[in-house]
Amino acid sequence: MLMGKKRALGQYVDQIQVGDSFHTESNIEDKDILIYLGLSDDANPVYIQHNYAVQTAYQKPIVPHVMLVGIVYSSINKHIPGPGSVVLSSQFEFPEVLYHYAKIDTHLDVIALHPKQNEVTFSVLIKDEQSRTVLRGKVKVAPPLPLKPLHENAFENF
Numbered sequence: 001m002l003m004g005k006k007r008a009l010g011q012y013v014d015q016i017q018v019g020d021s022f023h024t025e026s027n028i029e030d031k032d033i034l035i036y037l038g039l040s041d042d043a044n045p046v047y048i049q050h051n052y053a054v055q056t057a058y059q060k061p062i063v064p065h066v067m068l069v070g071i072v073y074s075s076i077n078k079h080i081p082g083p084g085s086v087v088l089s090s091q092f093e094f095p096e097v098l099y100h101y102a103k104i105d106t107h108l109d110v111i112a113l114h115p116k117q118n119e120v121t122f123s124v125l126i127k128d129e130q131s132r133t134v135l136r137g138k139v140k141v142a143p144p145l146p147l148k149p150l151h152e153n154a155f156e157n158f
Helices: 030-040 065-078
Strands: 021-027 086-093 103-114 119-128 133-142
Touching: 021 065, 030 065, 065 086, 065 103, 065 119, 065 133, 103 133
Parallel strands: none
Antiparallel strands: 021 103, 086 133, 103 119, 119 133
16 A cells, blocks of 8 residues: 655665765754654663663763664665665664764765675764764665566466
């Protein structure tokens, strides 16, 4: 069932070049964290309970790392290559924790193309407003494939 208007596919592998990049800035708010916690059923108190977090080495609530991964995947699915893309693999490190109310810069850079396999590899970097790296890694993505037109008589034998 198609809901709403038809969406355009993102960039095909032959429309992408090594060196292409995407950058976005966003703010992490409590509402974002609460939505994540509700969807994931993750009950780690270090993410939301101030009186608990103050007892830890972090001293205040931190942003779940999986939320940062979600921001990366969302950038891939919305912008580069865009709608119709599928993440094939990813590898991330989280050198620093991210605190609530942070402003982050997300950078994706195309570092490898494999057109025959329909794969694009991105390097990924997220930094907070103090230029601390909170996520770095690589993501391998399959960009959308163009639709092949159906032959007029494709359904004659059904």
